[in-house]
């Protein structure tokens with residue numbers, strides 16, 4: 001039977017590249033989106049026209065009822081959830097003193113609570129299957145911290161803590177939980193960074209370039225594969241050597 005993967009925030013960027021990779025490899029893929037209906041349905045139509053089994057499901061990961069429904073609807077369409085990729089995320093740049101409660105809550109609600117919500121929604125299904133793989137997308141800033149991104153760094157560090165704790169909790173049920181921590185990747189998330197700042201950043205990356213969405217998707221795909229069956233609770237950096 002075909003395996004089913006749910007990818008949150010799959011309407012663009014890393015999530016869309018991961019969707020394309022899994023769909024081409026023959027998985028059933030749920031393309032979760034929140035606001036970008038157009039991009040999600042365009043991606044879905046283009047993959048369906050090539051014979052891939054994909055479906056678009058709207059859910060705001062910050063809302064527990066919506067993540068419960070996301071899992072329920074996935075089970076209804078495909079009968080199982082074998083892999084869950086917690087990719088949905090937003091960033092925010094600003095001094096800590098300029099970060100108001102609205103931005104702080106948004107950053108935590110989507111990046112950290114969203115990952116928690118999705119895990120809590122999918123775990124009962126995976127436990128009853130006695131199998132499953134959860135892959136959470138953190139960030140280098142969750143590992144080493146970024147100036148002017150205190151809330152984002154804290155939320156992404158929280159994703160790493162969540163990953164390690166849940167890996168221990170779910171290992172007896174045959175479920176692995178790992179994180180991918182990307183470095184600077186070419187997506188719309190970085191579109192507000194000036195060319196000068198980008199060049200400065202790139203000059204500090206040992207591999208001397210930004211990463212691509214496909215390179216992050218490959219790491220996610222590996223962690224979801226049988227080749228990674230004995231890997232759990234780990235944080236895989238995809239960062240060109242920026243954090244070693």
Ligand code: NAP
Nearest residue numbers: 009011013014033034035036060061088089139185187189
């Ligand atoms: P992106 O191109 O801005 O895409 C972000 C995705 O998250 C979109 O598909 C968006 O969907 C989704 N999303 C946002 N809020 C959501 C919500 N409440 N519910 C469901 N989906 C939501 O960003 P990206 O660069 O691909 O980032 C993907 C992940 O990688 C994020 O977790 C990010 O923190 C992490 N990351 C990125 C970089 C980088 O350099 N790009 C580096 C480290 C880590 P809608 O538009 O449909 O709302």
